[in-house]
Amino acid sequence: MSLTVLFPRWIVPVVPQGTVLEAHALVMDGTAISAILPADVARQRYANAELLELPEHVLLPGLVNLHAHSAMTLLRGVADDLALMDWLNNHIWPAEKQHLSDEFVFDGSLLAMAEMLQGGTTTVNDMYFHHDAVARAGLQAGMRTVVGASILEFPTGYGNNADDYIRKGLAAREHFLGEGLLSFTLAPHAPYTVADDTFKKVVTLAEQLELGIHCHVHETASEVSDSVQQYGERPLARLHRLGVLGPNLIAAHMVHANDEELALLARQGVHVAHNPASNLKLASGIARTAAMLKAGVNVGIGTDGAASNNSLDMLADTRLAALIAKGSSGDPTAVPAPQALEMATLGGARALGMAERIGSLEAGKQADLIAVDLGSLPTLPVFDPISHLVYAAQRNQVSHVWVAGRALVQQHKLLTLNAGQLAAKAHWWQTRISANGQGGK
Structure with missing residues (x-):
């Protein structure tokens, strides 16, 4: 060549x-x-x-987007200015129940990948449903794609229960084995949507198949307080008891963590996907990234989904991550520009176990x-x-x-994706979603 x-x-x-x-x-x-x-x-x-x-x-x-729900780009702006659980229970999950399909996920993922590529993102760590569709989109775009096999206890338009989600995720992984730009993680949604027995299964499978685990953790204060009420312990302590914490875990958000929990994350080698824009927009809080880094926790940056950000702009989110670390800590030297850039590149690569291949410019x-x-x-x-x-x-x-x-x-132009076709698909989905009473206020 x-x-x-x-x-x-x-x-x-x-x-x-x-x-x-x-x-x-x-x-x-x-x-x-x-x-x-x-x-x-x-x-x-x-x-x-x-x-x-x-x-x-x-x-x-290339920038590494460490936490995204790519297909949700088709729900961009459907429900704004709401708290997380209201946003999920009353708007996003009902919309997904109406529209979730292989076609929805494929079209939404392609639209997201076009946006990410034009903004400099070359790797995305995704978490969603219809994993075959996400994988096919990644291959068509030519983007390095980590497909997160979402796992929940309750039924959706994709699966019936935790075992069904796991089975479908592993089947998709098997189908795409050998594709160099594709890899898979097990993605239990969150401690409040996944039972103890399911987490134990995830840990066992992750060890057997050498898979990463991708999970929302400590995203809101209510998640923490509800866990204390239901389980008698905070979510991170529960995950530690179940054996989930380790170097193969990417904990998305981790907004509400005390000093002891930061030390635990560092000891266990857990990686954190920091989502500054989504955290602010949903009023989930401000993650203590400066303290995480000081404690020795590897931190990468994610956009979350376009339904809660509302863009997939890693440069903007890297800037925001640096600025809010300074403002929230009262230290203008916190997360200086070189460290923020490392979080957006090599930090994400480390979290995905890809630091030997991507994340920095080095021969080999x-x-x-x-x-x-x-x-x-x-x-x-x-x-x-x-x-x-x-x-x-x-x-x-x-x-x-x-x-x-x-x-x-x-020269700013997409070479593997057709912008006009993607725009037409987005308009088609807008009409269809609006016809079902969503997407309008």
């Missing part, structure tokens, strides 16, 4: 944290990064390769990378490209996206 050599103005490899390379080039050989070297040396050594000049751009690892790793054009007026002058990536750049400045060396976005 031919070599491609990229010549950006800056390269931000993420490791070592805060590093900025100028006058350097990155060489892609097939699916992997084969070298990062001075630009003048690269021009001599690879004169016959395909060369791409990126004169005002910064090259960095997969060529999951993006170029951001900092040459427009809102990001001039450029004294520090990392500062601009976190505090100034917008997602429409992402110009190029590669996953495993394959170009998915070029």
